[in-house]
Amino acid sequence: MNFPILSVITFTPLVGAVLVLLIPRKNEDAIRRLSIIVSFVPLILAFIVYATVWRNPGEMHFVEEYHWIPTLDVYYRMGVDGISAPMVLLTALLSTLSFFYSAFTIKDRVKEYYFLFLLLEMGMFGVFVSLDFIFFYVFWEIGLVPMYLLIGVWGGERRIYAAIKFFLYTLAGSVAMLLAILGVYFQTGTFSILEAAAAHPFAGNFPLAALAFWGFFLGFAIKVPSFPFHTWLPDAHTEAPTCGSVILAGVLLKLGAYGFIRIVLPMFPQVFSWYAYNVPIIPILAVISIVYGALVCMAQWDLKRLIAYSSVSHMGYVMLGLSAAAASLVQRGDPEGLLTSAVMALNGASLQMFTHGIITGGLFFLVGIIYERAHTRDLKAFGGLASKVPYYYGIMMVTGFASLGLPGLAGFWSELFVFRGTFYIIPIFACIGVAGVVFTAAYILWKIVQYVFLGEFDQAKWDQATHHAKLTDMTWWEKVTMWPLVAVMVLVGFYPTIVVALLNGANTALLKGL
C-alpha cells in the first residue's frame, strides 16, 4: 500500500483544527503559529503531487478507495489528475498565505477563526480530490459552513445579510445537485464520478438527462457564479474578511467550474452540447457574465465590490471556454481542428481557474492592505497614492495588469486560449465576449490605477475621508504575502507550460473520451 498522500493533504487541516481547539484561548500566538505550520504540510505535499501528475496528467494518480457506507455503495474515493492537481496546489498556496496574512490582521476570536479556516481548507481539498459523488458532496457542503461563519463573524457592516445570502444561495444549488446525484445513481448504479460519467446516464432519454443536467448546472452555476445566479457574490465578497474574500474568489468559485469540467461535461456531453450550440443558453449566460460583470465594475465606487464583480466577469471566460468545448461535440466540420480548438478552449477555461485564483486572490489581499490603513474602500477618497506608497503601487500594477490580460503575465494566456478555442467553434460568442476584455482594461486602468494612484495626493481629502489615518507603505508581512503570488503571475506569464502541460494532458484525454 502506498503512502495515502491525498488523505494526508485533505485531513491534515482537520488535525490542525482539532489541535487548535486544544490550545487555550489566551495563547493566540501559539494558535497562529500552529495553523501556519500545519498548512505547510499540504502545501509541500501538493508540490509533490503536482510534480508526479506532471509525468502523466491524463490519468488518475494516488487513487485511494475504501468502503465508507457499503450498504449504499458509498466509497471513500480519491485521486488527482491534471485538472485537479493545479487546483490542489492553488488551494494550498492561498490557504497558507491567508493563514500567514491573518496572523497579523485578525485580532478577534483568533481560536475560532483558525479552527474554521482549517475546516474550510479541508473542505476545499476534499472537493478537488473526491472521486465519489457522496464524498464530493460532503466536502462541498462542509466547506459552506465555515465560510458562512467567517463572513458572519469577521465580516464588514452588512455581514449578516451577506452570510445568510451566501449560505442560502449555495444550499439551494447544492440540494438540486443532490437530487441529480441520486438520479444518476439510480440510473448507473454507482456513486463513482468516473464510472458514472463513463456510463453517460440517461443517454437515450433527453428530458430526464436534461433534468439531471440542470440539477448539476444549478449547483455549479450558483457557485461559479454565472449570471443570473451571481447576486450573492458581490455581497459575500465585499463583506467577508480579507482572507475570506481571497479564498472565496480564489478557490470557492473554482469549485463550481471544477464541477463542470469533472462531472457535467463528461457525464452529459449530449445535453451540454445541446445547450451550448443548438440552444446556446450557456454561452449566452457566459457572455452576459463577462460583459455585464465588467460594465458593473466600471460603475462601482467601492474598491472591494469592484473586484468582486470582476470575478463575475472573469469566471464568465471559464464558462465560455467550457461551452465552446461542449459545442465542439456536435459541430460538423474538420474533426481535427474542432478537437484542437476544443482542447484549447478547455485549457483556457481551466487555466483561467488557476490564474484567476492567483490574481484575484492577490487583488483581494491588496484591497485588504489599503483598507487596513484607510478604513474605507471608497475610490473617491483615494488619489495620488502612487507617490505615497510606491511599493504598494508597484505590486498593484502588476496584479492589475495580470487581471486585464497583459502579455507576459498569467492572465493573458488563459484569455488567449479561451478566445482562440471559442473563435473556431462558436465565433459569435467569442466576438461579444472579447468586448469584456476591453471593459476590463477600462475599469482596471480608469477605476483602480487612475482613481487610487494617479494625480496629486491631497492630504486634506485623505484626512477627511479616513479620519486622519496614517498612510504607510507595505509592511514586511504584506510583502511576504504578495510576493509568491506575483512570482506565480510572472512565472505562468512567461512559461505557461508549467500549468498548461498538466491541463492539456487531462483535457485532451477528457475530450477524446467523448
Added chain:
Amino acid sequence: MLLPQLLLVLGAFVVFGADLIWRDRNWLPYLALLGLAVALGATLYLLLGVDLPGEPILGGMLAVDSFALFFQIVAVLTGGLVILSAVDYMQERTPYRAEFYSLLLIACLAITLVAAGTDLVMIYIAIELLSITSYILTGYLREDRKSTEAAIKYFLYGAMASAAMLYGMSLLYGVTGATSLGAIAASLGAADASLRWLVFPALVFVLAGFGFKIAAVPFHQWSPDAYEGAPTPITAFLSVGSKAAGFAVLVRVLITALPDFRLDWVAVLSAISMATMTVGNLVALTQRNIKRMLAYSSIAHAGYILIGLVCWDLGRSAGRFTGINGVLIYLLAYLFTNLGAFVVVIAFEQATGSNRIEDYAGLARSSPALAGAMLVFLFSLTGIPGTGGFIGKLFVFGAAIQVQFYALAIVGIINSVIAAFYYLNVVRYMFFETGPGEAPALNPSPALKVTLAVTTVMTLVVGLYVQPFIELVQGAARLLSG
C-alpha cells in the same frame, strides 16, 4: 420476551417506592436511569442473543420482532437522555419528582408497546397509555399557567384524535371482522368485499389518530402550544419519543394490515407530507420563541420522514434506499439531534430563564462549547453533511428518487432551503450578534453536560460512520417488507 417491558414497569414502581422510604430524592432520576439501562440491556439481549418468535405473542397482541426492538431502543434512549436533562430542571421547579420519573418510564413503556402492537385493541390501549402519561407530564408544573394551558389543549385535541382513531378502527373491524393486523390484511385480500369502500374512510380516521401523534398537518395544531408550555424536557420527549411511536404504529399498520390499499394511503400521505413540510417550515420562519420554533421544525421533520413511508418500495426492494430504512434512520438521527438541541435550550433556560431567540445573542462568546454543540444540532436539522440529519435526508430523498416520486423530492429540497433560514437565524444570534453587555458564561450541570456530549457525539457519529446504524435499521425493516 417481554422482559424489557416488565423491567420498565418494575423500574417505575421502584421509583415510586423509593420515594416513600428514601428521604434524599436526588437519587431518584439515577434510579430511573438504572431501570432504563437494565431494560436496554434486556432489549439488546433479545436483539442479539435470542431467536425471536416469528408470530406475535400473547394471543396475537404483541410482536417481538426486530422492528419492535428497534423502537424499544429508541424509547429507552429517549427516556434516558430526557431524564438526564431533566434532573436539575425538575429539581428547581417541583417537589413531586418521583411521579415525574415513574411517569416518564411508563411513557417509554407505552412507546415500546405501541411499536410492538399487532392488534388494533392493543395499539389503541398503548396509544392511550402514551397519550395520558404525556398529558400529565405536559401539565406537570401546576403552578405554571402555560404548562397547564398546554396540557388542556393537548388533552382536548388528543381526545378528539383518539375518538376519530377509535371510530376508524371500529370501521375496519366492521369490514373485516378482525382486530389483528394480519387477519385484517388477509380478510381484505380475500375476494368478497362488498364493504371495501368503507376502508378508505376508516383509513382517514385512523390516520387522524396517528397523524396527531406525529404532529402532521392538519393534525398539528396542538403541538406548538403544548411544546411551548410543557416543561422543556417533556417537550423534548414529545418531539422525539412520541413522534417515533407515531411513526412505528403508522408503518406497522399501513404495511402489515393495509398493503392492498397502498395506493390510497400513499396518495393521502404524500399530500399530508407535502403540507406538513411546507406549513411547518413556513410558520417556523416567524417564530421568536425557540421552543415554538423547534415545535414547528419538528412538524416539518415529520413531513420529511413521511416521504420515506410514502416511497416504501413494494416489490422493487432490490434498491438500497428503501423508504422504511429511511424512516428509521431519520428517526434515529433526529432523536440525537433534536434531543441535543433541547438540551441546549434547557441549559440556556436554566441559566437565563429565557426562551427567546434574541436572548441567545452573544452565546458563542460567553459559552463557546454550548454554542458549538447547538451549531452541530442546527446544521444537522438543516441536513448538512457530516451530521446525522444529512444521512436521514439522503435516505428519504433517495427513496423518493428511486420510486420516481420526483415531486415529493423537489418539495422536500425546497423546504430544506427554507428551513435553513430559521435554523441559521439562531446561529446568527449565537455567533454574529453581540448581547447587551458581557453575558456571563453559562455553566450547565454535570448531567446536562453528559447529555450534551452524548447527543453531540452521536449526531456526528451517525453522520460520519453510519454503516452500523444502517445495518440495525435494515434488520428492523426487513421483517416488515419481507
